[in-house]
Amino acid sequence: MSRRNNVRGPTSALTEFLKESGITPTTIARRARTRQVEQPAQLEAGPSNAQQNGDQPESGPRGTNGNAEEYASDHLDETDEEQPAQKKRKMTKTAEAKEKAKAKANAKKKKGDDEDFEDSDEDEDAYTALSKMWKDNSKPPVGSFENCARCNKQFTVTKYTMAANPPPGFLCHLCAKASGADPFKKPAAPRKRKAATEKRNVVHFEERRFPSLASLCIKIISHYIDDVEALGDIGSINLDELAKSLARNRSLTPQNAPLFYNVENTNLTLYDVTHLTPPAFNTLAALNPNLTSLRLDFCGRIDDTVMDSWTTSLPHLKRIELLGPFLIRIAAWKKFFETHPNLEGFLITQSPRFDLECTKAMVDNCKNIKELRLNEIGKMDDAILNEIKQYGEQLTYLEIAYPGVPEALSDDVVVDLMSAVGASLKHLNLSNNVNLTDGFLFQGLKPHARQLSTLVLANLPELTDAGVAEFFDTWKAAVQDHPNRALVNLDLSRNHELSDKALISLLKHSKKSLTNLNINGWKTTSQEVLKGIARQCPRLQKLDISWCREVDDWVIKELVEKCDKIQEVKVWGCQRLSLQCPRKRGVTITGVEIHVAA
Amino acid sequence: MEEPQGEKSSQPQDDWVRFISSDGYSFLVKRKVALASPTLRGMLDVSSNFAEAAMNTCRLEERGIVVEKLLEYLAYKSTFESAPKKEDIPDFMERIAPEIALELLMAADYYDS
The missing domain is CATH 3.80.10.10 (Ribonuclease Inhibitor)
Structure with a gap:
């Protein structure tokens, strides 16, 4: 029955090793049996010994108990002939080799274990899942004669002889073919085990991704960046779209950024400047001296040195929009405001350092601010709002959303701010100030807002x-x-x-x-x-x-x-x-x- | 080449798809090649109601020279993407003329290739 069952469960390393060295429950059982016989055999006469040896290859391999006995006895009759006996001697040689290999494995085991093995061999063939080995072992040696299990004719066993299905027995070539199986089919190649080193190599990242066309183009552009002629007519291309493409691939680098630089530029928007270094920002300012509006997203690498150099360059700057200027310190912000008194728009998101002092410097120096965004400012508090109040009715755009501490701003102070700046506001964003209540709507917005067209009040749970x-x-x-x-x-x-x-x-x-x-x-x-x-x-x-x-x-x-x-x-x-x-x-x-x- | 209209379901990979550039050039490629771009796959998705899918014809808003290179890349991609690691993959970069690199970049970005 086991032969029909091709399902193989997971096996332990030891099982696998034993299998590879040709040791199976069958061989063990057989050896156990021969050992038992051998000891008395040495005392007794030779012939019985020989007969036992001769019996060896046949008796063990039978998968099914009762039938196996039957079969072996059948075969015994035939072994009288000379030729098969020789074959069997060969087999015993291989069996000896197996025995040596097995001895190692056996050294660890007690005799009792052997017995267990024997038992399981008889009882639970299906679970040992060694059908391949069984098949090989059970096959009579090539060249011997067998009776076909189906047509009962005698035939010569060859390499291609197949076991009958259902067992027991073997089929002659004709019957094997007739049963639909292909006797010449090559056995499936044994699964190769990977070398240990290869297995241990855990891949933590994709090694070489197939290059995307975009990345190839970016490489080419970066390569030819100094050769404007080679890149063809840039004028016909929407530079903003190009900037977005580069940003999506996060591939704006100091090398290809000059593509967007121009002395005549008044407006520059780069959507992802993660890879620009401080010197690159200096270059940016130097090559675009006439900028009035500058927007840089993901500008985390702008630091004090950049702000320092911007104090002298970019004299016409009126609007600056930065996402993520983490590294800029208070002193640098102050100096920037002092040197850019004409600033009309100051929009920053995410700064843990911008504080009351900076706000004061801004209010003192930049009198013309109309657009103000201080989103995700770590040190946002009521005092900063009180400073902003001084801008009065010139602010058209105000965002003070997502403060570092969501509870930082209180109703009263925001209402106060609205009374000062509300009349001119067109855009207001006060999201995530969780302390704002309905009271802010009634006392802040209702009486003071006159021109509001955009209102963002996300996540105000009150x-x-x-x-x-x-x-x-x-x-x-x-x-x-x-x-x-x-x-x-x-x-x-x-x-x-x-x-x-x-x-x-x-x-x-x-x-x-x-x-x-x-x-x-x-x-x-x-x-x-x-x-x-x-x-x-x-x-x-x-x-x-x-x-x-x-x-x-x-x-x-x-x-x-x-x-x-x-x-x-x-x-x-x-x-x-x-x-x-x-x-x-x-x-x-x-x-x-x-x-x-x- | 034959363009089996009704047999899309039976041989979805083996029929031909037509692309027309903004300046009127027309390109025929195997469907398998076109499907290497997620955007084009969406356009040609039979389950959608797009005219592109119904007619197996896509109009691309790019110049012919750009469309040609884009399709060339898709063919290159569908040929070599599943190639085993050790096999040598020819370099596609040298096939791109720098003159069209900028336009091609934007097309590549849009067609997600």
Whole structure:
């Protein structure tokens, strides 16, 4: 039965070794038997010994107990002939070799173990999973005669003789062919084990990725960067697109950055300057002396020396936007403000060092600041706000979001700030100031905001549904002359408390002008109200209704059908959307979970 | 070459796809080659409703010379990407003329290759 079972379970190293040295339960069992016989045999006469030896190759290998006996006795009759006996002697030689190999393994084992082996040999063949070995061993030697298990004709055993299936016995060539098996089929190549060193080599990273076309092009561009002629007509190419391509591959380097430099440049935007070193930033300033606006993303390597050199270069700079200027120290910031009094826009994100002192220097030196962004500032606090207040009604753009300590700013101080600067603001972002409450809306925004068109108040957990609703309901009426116009961009994402009332009121307030609405995470907003967005906002272009649980295909259908200008809808985490979620040309619907799964 | 229209499902890898550049050059490549670019794969995805997939024809907004090089790279990629480590892979860089490197970079970026 075991022969039919080709399944081999995992084997231990020892088992594998034994198998390779030709030691199987069968050979062990056989040897155990011969040893038992040998001892008395030495005392007794020779012939019985010989007979035992002759018996050896046949009796052991039989897979099935009862039949094996039967078969062996059959065979015994034939062994009277001279020729097979010789063959058997050969076999015994190999058996001796095996015995030597086995002796090593056996040295560790007690006799009792041997017995166990023998037992398991008889009982549980299926689990030892050594069918290959069995087959080889059980086969009678080449050249001997066998009776075909099927047609019972005598035939000569050859290399290609196959075992009968089901066992026992062997098939003659004709029967083997007739049974459908190919007797000449080569045995599957033995699995080669990997060399130990090779196995131990754990690959922690992809060694050589296939080069992408983009990376090849970048290499070429970097190589020919000094040879403008070779690169062809740059004028026809959208340099901004090129800058984005390079940034996406994070491959803007000091070598290829000069591609974007020009004496006449007034505007420079590089989206990923991770690889630019301080000297490269100096070069940037030196080769673009007429810049008025500079934006550098991921500029973590700008340090004090760069800021120092920028104090003299870049005299016309009016707007600077930096993402991640970690290394710039207080002294360098101060010197920068002192030497750039004409600055109108100062937008930085992520700085652990920018503090009250820097703010004071900015307010004292740069009187014309209109755009101010201090996002993710580690040392943000109320005192800094009090300084900013001095800008009064000249600020049009203000972002003080994601302070290092989310609780850093209190309601009162922000309300105070709004009373000072609110009237001129067009863009306001106060996200993630978790202490801001409805009170800020009523006392800060309602009376003071006059020109606001973009409002970002993401993740203000203190805001309540009723409070926000009331704010939008009463905003227009609050100021008699010049009430704030309707909002164009509104982001109230991740305010989980907000729901139907707030949405109804804000739509009522701004429905005509809204182009960009983000209510990500308003989890309990009802379907009816969500459909209202589509009905009421004719100008809507971008909408984020992720994690609004009630969103289903019908809400999307309304949007797609009723908002002519809609371009982008985000629906992450809206589990009710099905594969039938409506689509329309020109409308990108991102985040449909089932599309990802499909 | 024959372009089996109805048999897309039976031999999805072996039919031909046409690409037309912005200046009117037309290129025929094996589908397998085109599918080496994720963007083109999306355009040619039979399960989508795109006209490109229905007609097996894509219009690319690039000049012919750029489209040619892009497709050449995709052919190169589909040939050698699965090559064993030790096998020598010819260098593609020397096939790119520096004159088109900038344009090709943007095309490569868009077609994600």
